[in-house]
Amino acid sequence: MEMPRVSEETVAAVVPIAVYWAYAGVHTALGQSRLMDKYRLNTKDEEDRKNMVSKRAVILNVLMQHLMQLAALAVLAMVTGGRGATAKAAGGSPAAVYLTAAARIAVASVWNGAAYHGVHHMPRGVRYNFSDLFFVTWDHVFGTHMPYAVEERPGGDGLVLKPLPPPKATN
Numbered sequence: 001m002e003m004p005r006v007s008e009e010t011v012a013a014v015v016p017i018a019v020y021w022a023y024a025g026v027h028t029a030l031g032q033s034r035l036m037d038k039y040r041l042n043t044k045d046e047e048d049r050k051n052m053v054s055k056r057a058v059i060l061n062v063l064m065q066h067l068m069q070l071a072a073l074a075v076l077a078m079v080t081g082g083r084g085a086t087a088k089a090a091g092g093s094p095a096a097v098y099l100t101a102a103a104r105i106a107v108a109s110v111w112n113g114a115a116y117h118g119v120h121h122m123p124r125g126v127r128y129n130f131s132d133l134f135f136v137t138w139d140h141v142f143g144t145h146m147p148y149a150v151e152e153r154p155g156g157d158g159l160v161l162k163p164l165p166p167p168k169a170t171n
Contacts, residue, residue: 013073017066019101040158
């Protein structure tokens with residue numbers, strides 16, 4: 001039995017979303033286990049108390065974002081006649097799509113980290129560190145970067161995020 005051929009457009013549209021949900025699932029599973037407690041920025045109790053948005057609302061918002069992304073790519077495919085423009089716009093060949101998805105995981109996990117954007121969710125940091133993933137440069141350009149320190153929590157049960165005073169604006 002022959003496998004049905006999947007277009008480059010479909011691969012380019014679906015793979016990044018599938019990778020996102022797989023990675024989010026692994027992240028959630030690790031967050032529920034005790035294995036990673038020593039690396040947590042907030043205790044589970046703090047997380048439950050401080051989260052203003054329910055996990056259900058977050059999931060629905062991310063699903064909506066992904067549906068809009070798929071709709072935009074479908075419109076692009078219709079406008080261009082499906083001549084590979086969608087695949088090129090979303091990352092190129094199927095191999096490039098997989099490589100881009102792997103690079104997104106590496107960058108999001110290693111260099112950006114939860115701490116940088118976590119400052120934004122603190123009362124003192126609400127006007128700072130808006131950026132996520134590749135765009136931290138914009139916080140520096142627009143003066144919305146707030147430095148921070150990550151220290152071991154007293155008692156050794158995780159880490160604590162401490163915003164530092166924002167740099168003085170230069171005139």
